[in-house]
Structures are given as C-alpha cells and as structure tokens.
Amino acid sequence: MKPTDAYADLLRLNRPVVETREAATRLGLSVPAASQQLRSLERSGIVRRLRRGLWLLRPDTEPFALPAYLTAPYPAYVSLWSALARHAMIEQVPRQVYVASLARTQQVRTSIGDFSIHHLAPDLFGGYAQSDEGGHLAVPEKALFDTIYVLTPRGGQIRLPELELPEDFDERQLDEWTRRIHRPRLRTMVSRALTAALRRAARP
Numbered sequence: 631m632k633p634t635d636a637y638a639d640l641l642r643l644n645r646p647v648v649e650t651r652e653a654a655t656r657l658g659l660s661v662p663a664a665s666q667q668l669r670s671l672e673r674s675g676i677v678r679r680l681r682r683g684l685w686l687l688r689p690d691t692e693p694f695a696l697p698a699y700l701t702a703p704y705p706a707y708v709s710l711w712s713a714l715a716r717h718a719m720i721e722q723v724p725r726q727v728y729v730a731s732l733a734r735t736q737q738v739r740t741s742i743g744d745f746s747i748h749h750l751a752p753d754l755f756g757g758y759a760q761s762d763e764g765g766h767l768a769v770p771e772k773a774l775f776d777t778i779y780v781l782t783p784r785g786g787q788i789r790l791p792e793l794e795l796p797e798d799f800d801e802r803q804l805d806e807w808t809r810r811i812h813r814p815r816l817r818t819m820v821s822r823a824l825t826a827a828l829r830r831a832a833r834p
Contacts, residue, residue, distance in 0.1 A: 631657065631659070631667070633667055633670040633671050633674065633676075634676075636653075636657055636667045636671070637671055637676055637677065637687075639656060639657060640653060640656060640657070640687055641687060643656065643687075645687070645699075646686060646687055646688045646691040646695060646696075646699075646764075647680065647684060647685065647686055647687065647691075647696065647699040648684075648685050648687055649683055649684055649685075650664055650665050650668065650683045650684075650685070651664075651683070653667070653668060653685070668685050672685075675689070676689075677689070678741055678742070679741060680696075680700075680740040680741055680742065681738070681739065681740050681741070684699070684700075684740075686741075686742070691742075691763075692763035692764075692765075693727050693742055693743045693745075693763075694708050694712075694716075694727065694761050694762075694763040694765050694767065695761070695763040695764045695765040696727075696740070696742075696745070696765065697727070697729040697731065697745060697747070697765060697766075698765065698766070700729075700738050700740070700745055700747070701729070701731045701732075701733035701747060704731055704732040704733035705731065705732055705755070705766075706729050706730065706731035706732075706733065706747065706766070707729070707730055707731075707758035707765070707766035707767060707768055708727060708728065708729055708730075708758075708761065708765060708766065708767045708768065709728060709729065709730040709748075709758070709767075709768035709772065709773050709776040709777075710728035710729075710730065710746075710748065710768075710773065710776050710777045710780060711724045711728050711777060712724055712726075712727050712728040712729075713728070713767055713768040713770075713772075713773035713776075714770075714773045714774065714777060714790075714793075716761075716767060717770045717773060717796060718794070718796075719770060719773070719774070719793055719794055719795065719796065720790065720792050720793060720794070721792050722792070725744070726743065726744040726745060726746050727743060727744070727745045727746070728745075728746050728748070729745055729746065729747045729748065730748055730750050730755065730768065730776050731747050731748070731749060731750065731755075732749070732750065732752060732755055733747060733749065734747075734749050735747060735748050735749045748776070748780050750776070750779075751812075753810045753812070754779065754807065754810055754811070756772070757769055757771065757772025757775070757776075757803070757807065758772065769803075770795075770796050770799055771799060771800055771801075771803035771804055771807075772803070772807065774793075774804065774824070774827065775803075775804055775807045775808070775820075775824070777790070778820055778823045778824050778827060779807075779811075779820055781823075782816065782819045782820050782823050783816065783819075788823050788826070788827065790827055790830070790831075791830070792832075793827060793830065793831040793832065794831060794832040794833075794834075795828075795831050795832070795833050795834070796834070797834040801828065804824050804828075808820055808821050808824065
C-alpha cells in the first residue's frame with residue numbers, strides 16, 4: 631500500500647489523531663508495518679508524531695483539540711489557566727495547556743506542546759462545552775473553580791491578581807460545584823478561596 635493511499639484511508643476515521651495500533655487495524659497491517667507507513671508520511675510532512683504510538687493526521691490541529699486523545703480512555707477538557715485565558719479572565723496566556731481529566735495527574739510532552747493534566751474526582755468532572763477547535767473547554771465558572779480546587783491543597787495564599795469576570799458570570803455555579811467536594815475541610819478551604827478571588831476580581 632502506498633503511503634498516500636494509507637493516509638487517505640486513515641482520514642476516513644474522521645479524527646485528527648490515531649494510535650499506531652488503530653492505524654494497523656484500519657489498514658490491515660501489522661503494527662510494525664503501520665508504524666513504517668506513518669514514519670514515511672511524517673518524513674513527507676503529511677502527518678506528525680505527537681509522542682510514542684500517537685500520530686497527528688492533520689498537522690494544523692490546534693492543541694486545545696487534543697486532550698481527550700492524550701488521556702484516552704479517560705475523558706478530558708481544557709480548564710484552569712488555559713480556559714481562564716481563553717475566556718479573557720486573565721491576561722497571561724500559559725505556555726502549556728492545562729487540562730482537567732479523570733486520568734491521573736501527569737505532565738505530557740508532545741511535538742506540538744506540553745500538557746499539564748490534573749485529575750478530578752468523577753463528581754467534580756464536568757462544566758465544559760464544545761470548543762472552537764473541536765475539543766472541550768471549561769465554561770468560565772468551572773475554569774475558576776478548577777483552578778482554585780487544584781491550587782488549594784498545595785497551601786499558601788492563592789492569588790489571581792488580574793482576574794476579570796465576564797458579564798454573565800454565574801457565581802451560583804461555584805457554590806454548586808463546591809458542594810460536591812466530599813472532604814469537609816477541603817470544601818471549606820475551596821469555598822473561602824473562591825470568595826476571596828471573587829472579592830478581588832474586576833467586574834464589567
């Protein structure tokens with residue numbers, strides 16, 4: 631099979647990322663043969679190796695579309711500082727993409743950027759919508775909650791000096807998410823940190 635024919639077949643999966651084993655199954659090849667085809671396509675600049683065993687079929691894919699592929703089979707969405715920046719709630723755009731997931735907390739390095747993945751309990755996973763890039767992005771309220779929730783156990787004072795709330799920001803959603811925290815002490819700490827952040831935040 632020609633590499634270009636293999637690429638056309640992989641595109642019919644209608645997804646930007648494929649694992650080597652998935653490609654082998656799709657193309658009816660052994661895993662080594664599929665890997666060889668993908669490497670040939672990479673040398674031609676058609677595909678891009680994200681990391682071991684994972685390939686980007688569309689090199690122009692935005693990083694925000696990738697988290698769920700990096701944490702599979704666990705779901706994920708862009709959140710924390712990355713989502714705050716996307717919603718124009720903070721000015722500084724982080725260098726890496728921050729992700730909330732049911733997967734374990736980990737740092738993932740890829741050929742198109744680094745991803746900081748933070749584990750959330752199932753009861754706290756949610757509060758996201760479809761992003762422009764085709765992935766999932768935390769809504770403003772959940773982006774703030776996730777940021778505070780992840781930072782709180784580390785201790786020290788949490789500062790978001792440039793935080794600016796959108797006009798339609800719904801503080802009640804913060805209360806709803808906070809009530810889902812099972813540990814009473816952590817729930818109290820997060821509630822206090824959110825109250826302090828809201829008090830200092832700029833409003834329209």
